[in-house]
Amino acid sequence: xxxxxxxxxxxxxIAALMRRVEQQAASGETAFSVLEQNIALEHVIAxxxxxxxxxxxxxxxxxxxESVGRLAxxxxxxxxxxxxxxxxxxxxxxxxxxxxxxxxxxHRQLRDAAATGQVSxxxxxxxxxxxxxxxxxxxxxxxxxxxxxxxxxxxxxATIVRSLKEFAHPEGKERGEADLNRALASTLTVARNEYxxxxxVETDYGELPAVWCFLSELNQVFLNVxxxxxxxxxxxxxxxxxxxxxxxxxxxxxxxxxxxxxxxGTGMSPAIQERIFDPFFTTKExxxxxxxxxxxxxxxxxxxxxxxxxxxxxVGRGTTFHIRIPIGSTAR
Numbered sequence: 498x499x500x501x502x503x504x505x506x507x508x509x510x511i512a513a514l515m516r517r518v519e520q521q522a523a524s525g526e527t528a529f530s531v532l533e534q535n536i537a538l539e540h541v542i543a544x545x546x547x548x549x550x551x552x553x554x555x556x557x558x559x560x561x562x563e564s565v566g567r568l569a570x571x572x573x574x575x576x577x578x579x580x581x582x583x584x585x586x587x588x589x590x591x592x593x594x595x596x597x598x599x600x601x602x603x604h605r606q607l608r609d610a611a612a613t614g615q616v617s618x619x620x621x622x623x624x625x626x627x628x629x630x631x632x633x634x635x636x637x638x639x640x641x642x643x644x645x646x647x648x649x650x651x652x653x654x655a656t657i658v659r660s661l662k663e664f665a666h667p668e669g670k671e672r673g674e675a676d677l678n679r680a681l682a683s684t685l686t687v688a689r690n691e692y693x694x695x696x697x698v699e700t701d702y703g704e705l706p707a708v709w710c711f712l713s714e715l716n717q718v719f720l721n722v723x724x725x726x727x728x729x730x731x732x733x734x735x736x737x738x739x740x741x742x743x744x745x746x747x748x749x750x751x752x753x754x755x756x757x758x759x760x761x762g763t764g765m766s767p768a769i770q771e772r773i774f775d776p777f778f779t780t781k782e783x784x785x786x787x788x789x790x791x792x793x794x795x796x797x798x799x800x801x802x803x804x805x806x807x808x809x810x811x812v813g814r815g816t817t818f819h820i821r822i823p824i825g826s827t828a829r
Contacts, residue, residue: 571690575657579650586643586650593640596631603627660686664716674707677715677754677822678747684719685745692727695734696741696760703748709825714797718806721790722758722818729762729816752824753804759817765810773808798822 603624610616660683685698692698723743730741741761748755765773774795798806802822810816 568687568691572657572661572687575686575690576654579653583647583650583654586647589643590640590647593636593643597636600627600631600633657686659683664713664720672709672711675710675712675715676705677708677710677756678702678705680712680716681719681745681747681756684716684723688720688723688727691724692730692743695727695731696743699742699744701744701746703746705747705749705754706824708754708822710802710822711797714801715822718794718797718820719756719758721794722820725790726758726760726762726816726818729760729764731762733761733763733813733815749824750821753821754824756820756822757817758820759815761815764812764814764816765808766812770808770810774806 603620604627607616607620607624610620663680663683664687681700681702685700723745726743730743734741742759744757744759746757746759774791795806798804798820804820804822806818806820808816808818
């Protein structure tokens with residue numbers, strides 16, 4: 498039995514137990530008998546509730562790992578590009594150093610000869626030839642650029658690896674303070690290959706306080722919303738060459754932090770809007786969506802953090818999801 502089936506089974510058990518309590522109360526059984534059975538049922542319900550929460554955590558972590566797996570090829574490509582760039586630059590620097598070694602050797606010979614007062618015209622010609630062979634002017638111009646580009650490429654790799662580590666880190670049992678601007682930036686880095694060919698991304702990060710939350714679970718929410726935005730734009734621009742736009746805005750909103758993710762995708766009809774948070778509901782083609790992403794997102798935001806997850810959408814104009822998380826979250 499997979500995680501989803503176990504979750505459904507636990508929910509059915511709790512519902513059956515509640516119906517049994519109601520039936521007992523209506524059947525006219527003695528108060529003592531009802532009380533005794535209700536106490537036993539409360540213990541069972543509490544156990545099932547703990548089991549349900551454990552299964553929910555399993556499902557969330559499984560979906561997170563599934564997301565990382567789905568994004569793995571894109572992340573590999575994102576890492577491979579700067580690594581290849583660094584490799585090309587290092588090879589150039591290796592060749593440049595080889596040329597400079599020959600030049601340095603001739604200059605050392607010239608220095609030694611000058612120290613004894615025996616600089617020959619032949620040695621001066623050899624030094625000139627070594628400088629021309631090394632193309633010293635070219636190296637002086639391009640070696641610093643190659644070093645700078647290599648550093649830039651390595652920083653890009655480090656950013657991707659750090660972002661992946663922050664996104665995929667297993668959720669702890671305790672909540673803690675988190676920088677949601679940094680979390681969003683990391684998630685955008687991890688998801689880049691999902692949107693880079695269909696949309697540009699604009700970010701407008703406001704000044705936010707640290708938020709008391711389960712960060713790993715919110716990272717999954719951010720990923721689900723961003724990937725959905727990319728898929729909606731991809732659907733809207735089929736056959737067109739122009740890139741769409743994903744815009745991420747964060748602001749403090751009273752005692753909450755508000756994250757808005759907008760897209761220029763297809764938008765949603767009223768019929769779809771009514772079901773968008775239903776488990777297993779998806780408008781995507783087979784193999785591209787499980788219908789769990791937004792359902793889990795709503796559970797994380799609303800049930801786990803006491804926040805809200807809402808949206809504005811119009812067919813042909815796109816969708817904006819609004820995520821509000823209390824700064825001193827009421828997370829359970």
